[in-house]
Amino acid sequence: MKEYIRGTVLLVLGVISTVTSWLILQTGIAYASVIGIALALAAVACGYTIYVTALRLLFRKRITVQLFVTVAIAASLAAGYYIPAATVVLIILAGTTLEDYVFYRTRGSIEKLVNMSPKTALVRRDGTEVEVAVEDVKLGETVLVKPGDKIPVDGTVISGYSAVNQAAITGESIPAEKAKGDQAFAGTMNGNGALEIRTEKIAEDTTIAHIIHLVEEAEEKRAPIQNIADRFTTYFLPFILILAAAVFAATYFLVGLQPAITRTVSILLVACPCALGVAVPVAVVGAIGNASMNGIIIKGGTNIEKVKDVRSVAFDKTGTLTVGEPKVVEIKTLNNYSEDDVVRYAAIAEKFSEHPISKAVTAKATALGVLIPDPTEFKIVPGRGIEAYYGKQQILIGKGMAEMAFTAEEDEAISGFESKGETVLPVMLGKQLIGVIAVADTVRKDSSETVLRLKQLGIKTVMITGDNVRVAKSIAGQIGVDEFYAELLPEQKVEIIGKMKKDNVVAMVGDGVNDAPALANADVGFAMGAAGSDVAIETADVALLGDDLTKVEYTIRLSRKAFGKMKMNIAFSLAWNAIGLTLASIGLLVPILAAVFQEAGCISVVINSALLLLHK
Amino acid sequence: MSTEKLTLKIAKAEGAPCACGSCGDSFQKTALERALMRLTGISKANFDTIGGKVKIEYDPEKVNPPKINERLEKLGYRIENTGGVS
Numbered sequence: 056m057k058e059y060i061r062g063t064v065l066l067v068l069g070v071i072s073t074v075t076s077w078l079i080l081q082t083g084i085a086y087a088s089v090i091g092i093a094l095a096l097a098a099v100a101c102g103y104t105i106y107v108t109a110l111r112l113l114f115r116k117r118i119t120v121q122l123f124v125t126v127a128i129a130a131s132l133a134a135g136y137y138i139p140a141a142t143v144v145l146i147i148l149a150g151t152t153l154e155d156y157v158f159y160r161t162r163g164s165i166e167k168l169v170n171m172s173p174k175t176a177l178v179r180r181d182g183t184e185v186e187v188a189v190e191d192v193k194l195g196e197t198v199l200v201k202p203g204d205k206i207p208v209d210g211t212v213i214s215g216y217s218a219v220n221q222a223a224i225t226g227e228s229i230p231a232e233k234a235k236g237d238q239a240f241a242g243t244m245n246g247n248g249a250l251e252i253r254t255e256k257i258a259e260d261t262t263i264a265h266i267i268h269l270v271e272e273a274e275e276k277r278a279p280i281q282n283i284a285d286r287f288t289t290y291f292l293p294f295i296l297i298l299a300a301a302v303f304a305a306t307y308f309l310v311g312l313q314p315a316i317t318r319t320v321s322i323l324l325v326a327c328p329c330a331l332g333v334a335v336p337v338a339v340v341g342a343i344g345n346a347s348m349n350g351i352i353i354k355g356g357t358n359i360e361k362v363k364d365v366r367s368v369a370f371d372k373t374g375t376l377t378v379g380e381p382k383v384v385e386i387k388t389l390n391n392y393s394e395d396d397v398v399r400y401a402a403i404a405e406k407f408s409e410h411p412i413s414k415a416v417t418a419k420a421t422a423l424g425v426l427i428p429d430p431t432e433f434k435i436v437p438g439r440g441i442e443a444y445y446g447k448q449q450i451l452i453g454k455g456m457a458e459m460a461f462t463a464e465e466d467e468a469i470s471g472f473e474s475k476g477e478t479v480l481p482v483m484l485g486k487q488l489i490g491v492i493a494v495a496d497t498v499r500k501d502s503s504e505t506v507l508r509l510k511q512l513g514i515k516t517v518m519i520t521g522d523n524v525r526v527a528k529s530i531a532g533q534i535g536v537d538e539f540y541a542e543l544l545p546e547q548k549v550e551i552i553g554k555m556k557k558d559n560v561v562a563m564v565g566d567g568v569n570d571a572p573a574l575a576n577a578d579v580g581f582a583m584g585a586a587g588s589d590v591a592i593e594t595a596d597v598a599l600l601g602d603d604l605t606k607v608e609y610t611i612r613l614s615r616k617a618f619g620k621m622k623m624n625i626a627f628s629l630a631w632n633a634i635g636l637t638l639a640s641i642g643l644l645v646p647i648l649a650a651v652f653q654e655a656g657c658i659s660v661v662i663n664s665a666l667l668l669l670h671k
Numbered sequence: 672m673s674t675e676k677l678t679l680k681i682a683k684a685e686g687a688p689c690a691c692g693s694c695g696d697s698f699q700k701t702a703l704e705r706a707l708m709r710l711t712g713i714s715k716a717n718f719d720t721i722g723g724k725v726k727i728e729y730d731p732e733k734v735n736p737p738k739i740n741e742r743l744e745k746l747g748y749r750i751e752n753t754g755g756v757s
Contacts, residue, residue, distance in 0.1 A: 058697055108721060154697070155697055158697060158698045159701055162705055190711050190712075190733060259710070267709060271709070272745050272747070274702065275746050275747040337698065340702075
């Protein structure tokens with residue numbers, strides 16, 4: 056049974072017994088005291104887990120807080136304080152039950168991901184569709200996903216078209232379009248179209264199962280600050296025993312036996328270094344749980360502490376700060392031709408080329424609604440451009456193809472684009488230049504915002520790229536990074552990170568595959584768009600499952616907040632215990648209040664940590 | 672569907688046990704039991720934190736002890752002895 060449910064049942068029984076006991080003791084009926092005491096003892100018995108735990112641990116030579124509580128309760132009963140003893144038990148029971156509930160909720164943050172995975176799949180077998188349990192789907196089988204259903208396996212779309220909400224994995228709420236050849240992930244939500252998917256991974260091997268396991272493992276990894284907390288804990292219990300003995304002796308000689316017992320019982324009840332033991336782990340789990348719901352996997356408490364110290368972030372350019380695919384960014388028309396004409400002729404010539412730049416041109420034509428007829432003839436001239444014929448018309452693309460001199464106006468159009476770091480495609484019809492198309496890799500729409508937000512956190516931003524200085528300068532200017540390094544070989548990227556590390560803590564953001572060495576050399580490696588690559592997820596310190604760059608800043612803010620809570624909890628716990636022990640020692644905290652005081656401290660820190668789940 | 676039972680003696684690989692047994696132990700118990708139950712084929716998991724024993728009921732067709740051991744190790748536990756299949 057869930058711990059908190061059992062706790063609640065015991066608590067209700069205990070409260071009923073205690074109240075009835077008190078009421079019966081007020082009446083003068085026959086055997087009132089016997090029945091009343093029996094009921095109070097029944098209530099005390101509801102806290103049996105405390106005594107059982109205490110004794111089991113004592114047999115293992117471990118003296119714990121539960122033992123203190125047990126001794127305190129026994130002393131109260133021996134002194135004839137039945138109802139107060141029952142009340143103390145119930146207060147402690149209420150506290151631990153509430154804690155168990157918070158733990159259950161905190162540990163359950165990834166349950167949202169788990170519930171994303173459907174239990175059955177619709178599989179095409181022997182010409183019909185059968186519904187089978189997900190773990191019984193065989194690799195290579197075709198799974199049908201109806202509109203609005205969840206995708207049950209990882210695989211490749213073989214037919215159909217739909218927009219799929221991948222928030223479960225990437226944390227991005229904007230649906231991703233899926234057509235033939237695209238990767239689909241188990242646990243994501245199909246939109247309005249039907250999809251047929253060839254099964255490539257099932258059950259434990261799917262991306263979502265990997266993510267869940269990684270989050271579970273990350274939650275178990277301690278934060279280094281826990282060592283500080285543990286050091287206090289080591290001295291805590293011996294200190295309490297000495298204090299209790301000293302207070303007992305002093306009070307006995309100065310005041311008397313009765314107050315000596317009360318004060319000692321209070322000291323034993325108020326002593327619990329709860330925050331030291333558990334508030335840090337709860338904060339780790341809260342932060343990692345929060346991150347996982349946002350498509351971020353932080354690999355353990357150590358990385359939370361490292362991320363919070365990051366003072367500079369190095370970004371790879373292509374595919375990280377930029378989309379990574381060239382796009383038509385500008386079109387300059389010349390000699391009275393329209394934009395549609397320029398794009399049409401260029402697209403005809405580029406239609407059968409697989410080059411990314413050609414694809415950018417044909418994509419632009421499609422976007423403008425321009426029809427692209429097939430070229431009559433088509434030839435790629437390596438390193439120079441394309442020569443094509445449409446009917447009798449000759450189309451030449453590329454600067455190297457021009458057989459005539461450009462006019463001053465034409466030259467200016469070309470060099471203007473080039474200085475911006477764009478790739479220039481002059482489009483010629485016969486011997487006439489009809490326009491110039493500029494193609495460039497475009498900046499991701501969230502790049503500037505991310506850089507700006509990082510600056511607001513006092514973090515320096517640097518772009519490192521293998522691309523040429525002109526392109527790098529243009530992109531760096533558009534995004535607003537503080538510094539950039541261009542024309543770098545992969546090993547030079549590693550060197551730059553090494554140099555940056557001499558000054559402060561450095562994070563590197565990249566795709567996790569091409570930049571793996573630089574990512575590994577940085578203090579913290581962020582892999583972006585990691586959902587498709589198991590290697591990137593495994594090796595990164597922080598894996599961003601989607602393509603949302605702003606999550607870098609989110610992770611840093613979340614880590615700073617989480618670490619703040621850990622420090623705050625340790626400080627609060629030490630202070631709270633010091634106050635409690637002082638009050639108990641001088642007799643200002645009666646046992647019942649001591650129990651309330653202790654539980655209030657514990658619950659405050661646990662809830663404070665668990666609230667990280669709600670951080671935005 | 673057949674079910675087999677497995678009892679393993681385990682210990683947290685890193686870090687001393689918390690002095691305040693109750694909260695820390697209950698936090699670990701919740702985590703381990705839930706993580707094991709999320710593994711395909713495991714129907715029941717009970718972690719006795721004081722004795723350091725975890726009792727697992729599983730379907731041998733879907734999961735096996737080596738796979739369970741691997742999961743426990745990845746979750747930061749050291750397996751001290753295998754109680755054997757009963």
